[in-house]
Amino acid sequence: MERTVQDKVVIVTGAGRGIGEAIARDLARRGGRLVVADLDGARGSRVAAAIGEDGGVAIGVPVDVSERASVRAMIERTVAEFGRLDVLFNNAGISQTCPFLDVTEADFDRIMAVNGRGVLIGTQEAARQMISQGGGGKIVNTASIAGKQGYPLFAHYCASKFAVVALTQAAARALAEHRITVNAFAPGVVATELWLQLDREFMEHGLTEKPSQAINEFSQSILLGRPSQPADIIGTTAFLASSASDYVTGQTVMIDGGMVLT
Ligand code: NAD
Numbered sequence: 001m002e003r004t005v006q007d008k009v010v011i012v013t014g015a016g017r018g019i020g021e022a023i024a025r026d027l028a029r030r031g032g033r034l035v036v037a038d039l040d041g042a043r044g045s046r047v048a049a050a051i052g053e054d055g056g057v058a059i060g061v062p063v064d065v066s067e068r069a070s071v072r073a074m075i076e077r078t079v080a081e082f083g084r085l086d087v088l089f090n091n092a093g094i095s096q097t098c099p100f101l102d103v104t105e106a107d108f109d110r111i112m113a114v115n116g117r118g119v120l121i122g123t124q125e126a127a128r129q130m131i132s133q134g135g136g137g138k139i140v141n142t143a144s145i146a147g148k149q150g151y152p153l154f155a156h157y158c159a160s161k162f163a164v165v166a167l168t169q170a171a172a173r174a175l176a177e178h179r180i181t182v183n184a185f186a187p188g189v190v191a192t193e194l195w196l197q198l199d200r201e202f203m204e205h206g207l208t209e210k211p212s213q214a215i216n217e218f219s220q221s222i223l224l225g226r227p228s229q230p231a232d233i234i235g236t237t238a239f240l241a242s243s244a245s246d247y248v249t250g251q252t253v254m255i256d257g258g259m260v261l262t
Contacts, residue, residue: 001029001030002030003030003031004030004031004238004241004242004243004244005027005030005031005032005086005087005238005241005242006030006031006032007031007032007033008027008031008032008033008086008087008241009032009033009035009078009082009083009084009085009086009087010024010027010032010033010034010035010086010087010088010089010241011034011035011037011074011075011078011085011087011088011089011126012024012027012034012035012036012037012089012091013037013038013063013065013074013088013089013090013091013092013118013122014037014038014039014065014091014092014093014142015034015036015037015038015044015047015089015091016036016038016039016040016042016043016044016046016047016060017038017043017047017192017193018190018192018193018194018230019091019142019187019190019192019230019233020038020089020091020092020142021036021047021230022230022231022233022234023089023091023230023233023234023237024036024047024051024058025047025050025051025054025056026234026237026238027087027237027238027241028051028054028056028057028058029054029056030238030241030242032056032057032087032241033057033058033082034048034051034056034057034058034059035058035059035061035074035077035078035081035082036048036051036058036059036060036061037060037061037062037063037065037074037092038060038062038063038092039062039063039064039065039092040062041060041061041062044060044061044062045060046060047060048060059077059081061074061077061078063092065090065092065114065118065119065121065122066113066114066117066118066121067121068121068125071118071121071122071125072125075125075126075129079129084129084133085126085129085130085133085137086130086136086137086138087137087138087139087140087241088122088123088126088137088138088139088140089140089141089142089237089241090118090119090122090123090139090140090141090142090164091141091142092114092118093114093115093118093142093144093160094110094111094114094115095111095154095157095194095197095198096110096111096154096156096157096198096201097153097154097157097198097201097202097205097207097214098153098154098155098156098201098205099152099153099205100152100153100155103155103156107156108156108159111156111157111159111160112156112159112160112163114160115157115160115161115163115164116159116160116163116164116167119141119163119164119167120167122139123139123141123167123171123175123182126139127139127171127175127178127180130178130180131178131180135178135179135180136178136179136180137178137179137180137181138180138181138182138183138240138241138245139171139175139180139181139182139183140182140183140184140185140237140240140241141164141167141168141182141183141184141185142164142184142185142187143161143164143165143168143184143185143186143252144157144161144164144186144187144188145186145187145188145254145256145259145260146158146161146162147161147162147163147164147165147184147186147252148162148165148186148252148254148260148262149260153202153205153207161186164184165184165186165252168182168183168184168250168251168252169250172249172250173250176249181245181246181248181249182249182250183240183245183248183249183250183251183252183253184251184252184253185233185236185237185240185252185253185254185255186252186253186254186255186256186260187228187233187255187256188222188227188228188254188255188256188257188259188260189215189218189219189222189227189228189256189259190227190228190229190230190232190233191215191227191228191229192230195212195214195215196212198214198215199212199213199214199215202214215227221259222256222257222258222259223257223258223259224257224258225257226257227257228255228256228257232255232257233255236253236255240253
């Protein structure tokens with residue numbers, strides 16, 4: 001494997017499982033020094049240990065991306081351990097399916113706090129650290145097809161992912177003078193635990209009959225004919241973390257098998 005992020009210090013939030021875990025494991029194999037950050041600290045520690053067993057360098061750090069103090073502590077821990085920060089993946093996110101007329105203020109605020117505010121805080125705190133190091137660095141946000149189109153059963157999730165795309169563009173403009181690039185990638189349907197949870201919620205609303213039906217329903221409009229796995233994501237995220245993407249900023253790269261054409 002080409003060591004395209006050799007010695008780079010990379011934080012991936014929500015890396016205790018799913019897409020974030022795949023990104024962290026891949027970048028460790030490419031030579032990165034990884035901070036596996038997750039709300040579930042035990043989950044993050046397990047992934048960090050697995051990276052170590054694989055010959056990589058990683059630590060697990062608990063974080064709640066919606067709380068500034070927690071994000072600051074994560075960055076302080078990173079700098080204490082590895083001396084600097086080169087790349088932040090704002091990947092942690094939560095979802096919920098709910099018919100449009102039933103979405104409550106509490107549902108909306110909960111999703112926006114993690115998916116929207118979390119990206120704002122993470123980007124600000126990482127940028128402060130990168131600027132204090134003399135500038136330069138990369139921030140990569142996990143958006144979604146739900147950040148490009150509104151879906152009636154995911155109104156609040158869509159609002160939060162449109163926010164991710166907007167913050168990506170705004171931060172790219174704000175931070176370019178510090179040689180910090182800010183990009184996003186937008187998965188379509190990725191077979192992770194998140195979809196098992198969505199399946200349960202679909203059933204609660206009487207929308208599907210058995211687990212994993214939701215993922216199949218959503219997959220019908222994928223040009224490439226199948227939902228993705230985390231392994232389908234990591235080629236693009238490796239590109240966005242490496243110097244190969246140095247002249248790319250403010251972009252949201254679709255990784256959705258052609259589900260949404262923008
Ligand atoms: P997942 O639920 O499998 O993993 C998410 C991880 O984030 C979990 O380990 C969880 O503990 C952690 N997390 C949740 N809230 C957190 C918080 N406040 N602070 C820190 N960590 C927190 O989900 P996934 O499918 O791997 O999704 C990862 C990202 O990709 C999310 O932003 C999600 O919205 C996005 N996404 C997923 C899909 C998909 O189909 N799975 C599609 C498009 C976008």
